[in-house]
Amino acid sequence: MMTGKAEEGHTTRRRGVGWAIRAAALMIILLFGAANYLVLDYAIERADSFVAETERTLVRNEFSHQIDQVVQYQSQLSFWDKTFDELANGMPDDTFVRDQMRDWMWSDFGFSWMIFTSPDGEKVLGVHRGEKVPERKAREKLHWVSDLTRKAERAYREALSPDRGGWQVAGGKADPDLLTPALPEIHVSGMRLIDRVMSIVVVQAVIPKTLYIPASRLEPTLLITVKPVSQKMLANTERRLGVRDLGFTPIVTQEPGLLMTPVGGDTYNPMVTSWRPNMPGSFVWRWALPQIALFVLVFAGVMLFVTLRFSALVRALQRSETKNAFLARHDPLTGLKNRSGFDEEVSRAIRKGENRPFTILTLDLDRFKAVNDRHGHAAGDAVLQAVARRFSERIGRYGCVARLGGDEFSVLLTGEHSRDHMVELAASLVLDTQIPIAYDGQLLLIGGSAGIAQFPHHGKTVHDVMVMADAALYAAKNGGRNRAIHAGDMGSEEIAEAGEIRAA
Template identity: 80%
Template structure:
């Protein structure tokens, strides 16, 4: 009996031990499963957050590039000289040589510029600075026929009778814009032109007065094509912190590839694609061995789980901080970008005190890129950014708005002489040679100065004045600084 009782107790102990072990195994399995599910969900959310953030950044980047092309094209399509040139037909040889080849092609890189009447009867095409046959120009127009129709409709919808002719509706002023407001008669799209994704802008040529004589009602449309080069994509990658940025057909299906439409063009069969920064893959590869160990050691599970979640939170924080920094800073130079500069401008305007803006463009920068490559161009931009930052110091904020365009914001009151002295020194900084291997790279710069509220009651007005002063400096021979109050004197002196 005692033996049977002992055996019974032994069986019960074994049963209890088995139940405890099974319960322990179940607890460990449940704990591991809970950790697995939580980690998987956190990784999925972090990956989704990173992808959506990068998607927004990519859309904003190409929207900004389209806006830049519209501004560049408007210098020719929204110009009295162009409107007069078209009075008797298509532009002449001198206009094509000076304004299209030596200016728009050389400075802005428009691969195609086509003047055409809506009916296609009159046409003039320039491809990479060289005039082409009417047949080739008309063939190219077929690829953007929907945009030309929209541009003609936009032009005619903007017209209203005035003084025996027609008046184009002016642009609505927006104090938050840093670029000149333009009449809403342009149409944009992104198309695959000659195997390269390109930004296309179409607009009727109109004078600055926006007055159209009765005999000039039929518009002449200007079509410009700006290819998105590998350098532009590489620069965008650096600015956004992504890699593999390219364009693929909208029907592409490839694992691990993030995509988004850009440009709001319904006829564009391509979308922007890139390889997103996915923290999940790294976390999985590093966490799985530890998760297996957690199942065996419960206490280690708790400690390691806390460590991994802390690491994940830190990774998310670093990702958010990086995205926040990229949203306001230029990744190449570390200076403020356009978004960050806009915030500083709004703060300066809201302070209710005076401020000054120095708009600076580099001269002969494109020649450095063409001759020595984009790496040399990046070194030039970084060197100029350091010089500008050292020069301005704590006086104000230096920003790179894009390409070779810089801006300086100086808060508070400044007299004209001190501003000209600072701008002159910044121009001199651009002229100092920059070492690149065995070469000394030489560029130059031009600067325009405007002050609030002397030259405008809004940020937009002051920026317009600063840009106007900058163009006056360029037109006067470059490598100089011009104050907004001296634009007319500089222009008359240069004309003389």
Template identity: 80%
Template sequence: MADKTQNGRSGRRRRVNCAIRAAALMIIGLFGAANFFVLDYAIERADSFVAETERTLVRNEFSHQIDQVVQYQSQLSFWDKSFNALAHGMPDDKFVHDHMRDWMWSDFGFSWMILTSPDGETILGVHRGEKVSERKAREKLQWVSDLTRRAERAYRAALSPDRGGWQVARAKEDPDLLTPALPEIHVSGMRLIDRVMSIVVVQAVVPKSLYIPASRLEPTLLITVKPVSQKMLSNAEQRLGVHDLGFTPIVTEEPGLAMTPVGGDAYNPMVASWRPNMPGSFVWRSALPQIAIFVLVFAAVMLFVTLRFSALVKALQRSEAKNAFLARHDPLTGLKNRSGFDDDVRRIIAKGNGKPFAILALDLDRFKAVNDRHGHAAGDAVLQAVARRFTERVGTEGSVARLGGDEFSVLLTGDFSRETLVELAEALVRDAQVPIAYDGQLLLIGGSAGIAQFPDHGGSLHDVMVMADAALYAAKHAGRNRAVHAGDIDDGVVVQAGAARAA
């Protein structure tokens, strides 16, 4: 009887022990599962956040590229000489040679430039600087026929009767924009041209006055094609911090490939694609071994979860801070970019209550020759060295920004005298002239500067920037390597500078 009782107690203990072990295993399993699902969700959200941020950056990057191409194209389509050259049909060979080959193709790299009437009866095509047959030009025209129709509609919608002819509506000025506003008669899109993704811009050729005589009502459309080169994509990768940036068909389904439409063109079957910076894989590789160990001990598991989530939050904060920095700063020089510069000026205008400020527009001379002769790396070294010198020169008195390419701008808040501003600008010009050591040789460039003050030279940011650009224009045309104050230029220079910047 005692043996049976002892055996019964032993059986109950075994059953209780099994129950406890099962409960412990269940608790450990539930704890591990909870940690797994929470970590998986956090990683998914982190990956989603980074991917969405990069999508915004990529869209903004290509939008900026398109805006630049529109500005470049307008130098030919929004020009009296182009309009006059089309008075009796297509322009002559000299115009094609001087302006379409030696200028637009050589300087801006437009692979195709096509002048055509809306009906396509009259057409002239230039491919890589060489005039081509009408047949080849019409073949390319088929790929952008929707853009030409939209451009013609935009042109006609902008017309209004005036003095026996027609007037093209002027663009609404935006004081927050640093580039001249163009008439709303251009359309753009991204297309696969010659098996290369390209930016296409179409606009009617109009004079600077925007007045169209009655006999010239029928427009001549200018189509320009700017290929998105591998160099452009590589530069964008460096600016945005992404990898394998390119284009892929919209129907592509490939794991780990992020995609987003760019250019706002509904007829474009290609989208931008890249390999996003996903923190999830890194977190998984780091966390799983520790989870497998610490899940055996409840207290250690709790400590591990706390540490891992803390690291995850820090990783997200660093990722967010990095993306926020890239959105407002130039990744090459660390200076504010155009967006950051605009934000600074808006804050000053909003808080300043009319307090004065000054803008110095600076442009490097002979920088393109350095890039062409010594390569992109040498150009980067020049930009970094100049950025350091400008920042050290300006110090705490203002802020330096790189607006793009070799264009810099300095914002100075306060009531500075004309002499002080000219002295500072001349010092910056001298800083740009100091040789830069690179790869065992000295790189030589120059610089020009234009100075404008608020409110002396304009009642808005746009007006001050126009005057600063006009002063810069005067400095370049006076021999470069000098600084010019907006108070020292006449209205004729302002008009010429505005024409050159809008062209």
């Protein structure tokens, strides 16, 4: 037997171990929290910087690629013998505008503006959305790209060298790794806000495929094309790059969480590309995992096992409890309330106030047994499910539909309802039972009868109201079936019969 001192010492040691475990657990939690804080704080800062710079590069490269595509599209008109010849005697005629600028460049490539102009601006021809516009409107647009036209003229002149009494334009540097043809380095591009839409603007002197410029044609005609950056283009770019809310923002915008970068290399553009950056992911954990692994491994195995088992048990219990609770109140075949669930709904209606009225409709299917006997129970189940679905759609959210058993249904409607409205509703439910039900390549025909009773007119208790509704249903069946009877319309004999049923 343990002495008092020994027992006291054992108790003291047990308490000491308990405190040591608590202290060790607290120390682990503190160390784990401190390590996570320090590691993640540093890692997230690094990851944010890494992601931001990566996404800026991706966005710049993507828009650079789109600008290169627009340059290629525009070159099909500006680097073309037919265009060069068309400009020999001035600006293009209406046929060229229609065939090449409207039906080709506008319809196929979506250039909203195409403007031919001489460097001094003396000769101007503008086409907006495929339609030729007055010079005044075209000159208004030239005002916003005047720096680009000057650069394009300078690039054109710098590319010229004397040749055979005329001039030769320096060709582009061929790159075998590129699928697009090399173009002369005489185009200038930029991003501008044109007609309130961010657009890619490309300016280039019109030259022939031979790159030879006769002395008489030294003065160039510049072609300015404007390709709007549509919402569809932005959405496609978002999907390719995996960014969110890609758009354009004034360069002076200061909004937390918004990344911005200039695109197009256009110093005159007041807008920058903006988007919501992705949150750092694997990079953070790859850096942080070695720092916190020592603390996690101490209790991760046990805690993981206990957590998984306990969570699985809780989930299983919750699923079982939810399923059992549903089955306790619902009919498994039709999904409607069963007798227990219906009684709860009625009791809830009574608890809301003794004087608050409600209506009960009882319904029976006619000729249902014949369907079971002739076609089997599977056909009977199909009939019950079809009728339940029709009843539910008819009643909707205005009441509760229940299957009390077999081919017996009941409906609870709360609130004040007129006799005529209830009779009309019950008659509609009866008609729902008479609609043929398709099953296994044939039509199943049944019918229905309904009884209606209202609280408190036909009884002061739920039992009394249910008995009167059943008596009205019985009267409907005796009256020839396929009809609805209101308890207030029953004769004295039928009421007496209801009284006998209530007494029983």
